[in-house]
Amino acid sequence: MRASEIRALFSVANRPEVVSLAGGMPYLEGLPLDVIAETMQRLIATKGTTALQYGSGQGEESLREHITQVVALEGVSAHPDDVVVTTGSQSALDLVTRIFVDPGDVVLAEAPSYVGALGVFRSYQADVVQVPLDADGLVPAELDATLTRLAGEGRRVKFLYTVPTFQNPAGVSLSAERRPQVLEICRRHGVLVVEDNPYGLLGFDDEPLPALRSYDTDGVLYLGSFSKTFAPGYRVGFVIAPHAVRDKLVLASESAVLSPSNASQLAVATYLETCDWKAQIKAYRELYRERRDALVGALGEHLPGASWNVPRGGFFVWVRLPEGLDARAMLPRAVTARVAYVPGTAFYFDSRGADHMRLSFCFPTPERIREGVRRLAGVVNGEAEL
Ligand code: PMP
Numbered sequence: 001m002r003a004s005e006i007r008a009l010f011s012v013a014n015r016p017e018v019v020s021l022a023g024g025m026p027y028l029e030g031l032p033l034d035v036i037a038e039t040m041q042r043l044i045a046t047k048g049t050t051a052l053q054y055g056s057g058q059g060e061e062s063l064r065e066h067i068t069q070v071v072a073l074e075g076v077s078a079h080p081d082d083v084v085v086t087t088g089s090q091s092a093l094d095l096v097t098r099i100f101v102d103p104g105d106v107v108l109a110e111a112p113s114y115v116g117a118l119g120v121f122r123s124y125q126a127d128v129v130q131v132p133l134d135a136d137g138l139v140p141a142e143l144d145a146t147l148t149r150l151a152g153e154g155r156r157v158k159f160l161y162t163v164p165t166f167q168n169p170a171g172v173s174l175s176a177e178r179r180p181q182v183l184e185i186c187r188r189h190g191v192l193v194v195e196d197n198p199y200g201l202l203g204f205d206d207e208p209l210p211a212l213r214s215y216d217t218d219g220v221l222y223l224g225s226f227s228k229t230f231a232p233g234y235r236v237g238f239v240i241a242p243h244a245v246r247d248k249l250v251l252a253s254e255s256a257v258l259s260p261s262n263a264s265q266l267a268v269a270t271y272l273e274t275c276d277w278k279a280q281i282k283a284y285r286e287l288y289r290e291r292r293d294a295l296v297g298a299l300g301e302h303l304p305g306a307s308w309n310v311p312r313g314g315f316f317v318w319v320r321l322p323e324g325l326d327a328r329a330m331l332p333r334a335v336t337a338r339v340a341y342v343p344g345t346a347f348y349f350d351s352r353g354a355d356h357m358r359l360s361f362c363f364p365t366p367e368r369i370r371e372g373v374r375r376l377a378g379v380v381n382g383e384a385e386l
Pocket of ligand 1: 090163168198225232
C-alpha cells in the first residue's frame with residue numbers, strides 16, 4: 001500500500017479559504033435533512049433492536065429488494081438473491097479484488113482510472129494495465145489488441161475494471177454502440193467485467209444508459225452505491241453477481257466485517273421506502289448540471305489555452321493543460337493561490353498524466369467554482385510565462 005503523495009496537500013486544500021475542485025464529495029445541503037431526521041428517529045423507535053443488531057453477511061433483505069428497483073432504472077434485472085450489500089462500493093472493490101486477484105495477475109483498467117480502485121489493485125499486488133479511452137469511453141480496438149498481446153505473453157488477466165458512465169476522472173461515457181462490443185471482446189478473451197457505476201443515474205440531459213450488466217449477467221459484476229445518489233456517510237454500496245461469485249463475496253465480506261452495518265442498511269431502506277428518492281436524484285442532477293455549466297463556462301473564459309471535455313453527468317471535468325505544464329509540480333503553487341485540484345498522475349498506475357488535472361464541480365457553489373477557476377487561471381497563465 002502506498003500513501004498518496006498529494007495527501008499532505010489535501011489537509012491544506014480542505015481549509016475554508018481554499019476553493020477545492022479536488023475532492024468528489026456530494027453536496028449534501030441538497031438533501032431534505034429534516035425529513036431524513038424524522039425518518040431515522042422513526043426507524044430506531046420501531047425497528048431499533050434489528051437496526052442496532054448484527055446482520056447477515058449478504059445484507060438486509062428489504063434493502064436488497066429496493067436495490068433491484070434502483071438498478072432496474074438502468075435496465076438491470078436482478079433478484080434480491082443476486083445482491084451482496086457492502087460498506088460503500090469501495091469495500092466491494094476490495095472484496096472483488098481479494099477473491100479474484102493473486103499477486104502478479106493482470107487487472108485491466110481505463111487510462112485514466114479511479115484512483116481508489118488503482119490503490120486497491122496495488123494493495124493486492126496486481127499488475128494494472130491501462131487501456132486508452134476517448135470521448136466515447138474505452139476504445140474497443142485497443143482493448144482487443146491489449147488482451148491479444150497479454151495472451152501472447154502468457155499473462156493471466158483476471159478482469160476488466162471499468163467505470164462506463166460519467167467516468168472518474170475523465171467524465172466520459174462508453175457509447176451505446178461500444179457497450180456490446182466491449183462485452184463481446186471480454187467474453188471472447190475469457191475476461192470478467194467489473195462494472196463500477198456510482199454515477200449512472202446522475203445524467204444531466206438524457207435517459208440513463210443501459211448498464212453493461214443489462215446485456216450480460218454471467219460475465220459482468222455490477223458495483224453500485226448510494227453515496228452519490230443519496231449520501232456517502234451511511235457507507236452503503238452493493239455488488240450484483242452470479243451466484244458462484246456472490247457466495248465467495250459473502251464469505252470474504254464476513255471475514256472482513258462479519259456483516260455490513262444493519263443501522264446503515266435499514267436507514268437507506270427506510271429512505272427508499274418513505275422518501276421520494278427519484279425526486280432527490282432529479283434535484284441532484286439539476287444542482288450538478290448548474291455547477292458543470294459554471295465550471296465549463298469559467299474554463300472557457302479564463303483558460304483558453306487548455307482543453308477539456310463537457311461531461312453529460314457525474315462530477316468531473318478532465319482538463320489537458322497547455323503544452324509543457326506539469327499539474328503535479330504546479331499543485332503547491334495552486335494551493336498557495338487558494339485553489340486545489342487532483343493532478344492527472346493520480347489516475348495512472350505508471351507515471352503518466354502530469355499534463356492533465358481533474359476538476360470536480362460537485363461540492364463548491366457556482367460562485368466559488370468561478371472564483372476557483374479565476375485563481376487557477378492565474379497560476380496556469382503565470383506558469384506558462386515562466
Ligand atoms: N468508484 C468510483 C468510480 C468512485 O468515484 C467512488 C467514490 N469516489 C467509489 C467507487 C467509492 O464510493 P463509495 O465507497 O462511497 O460507494
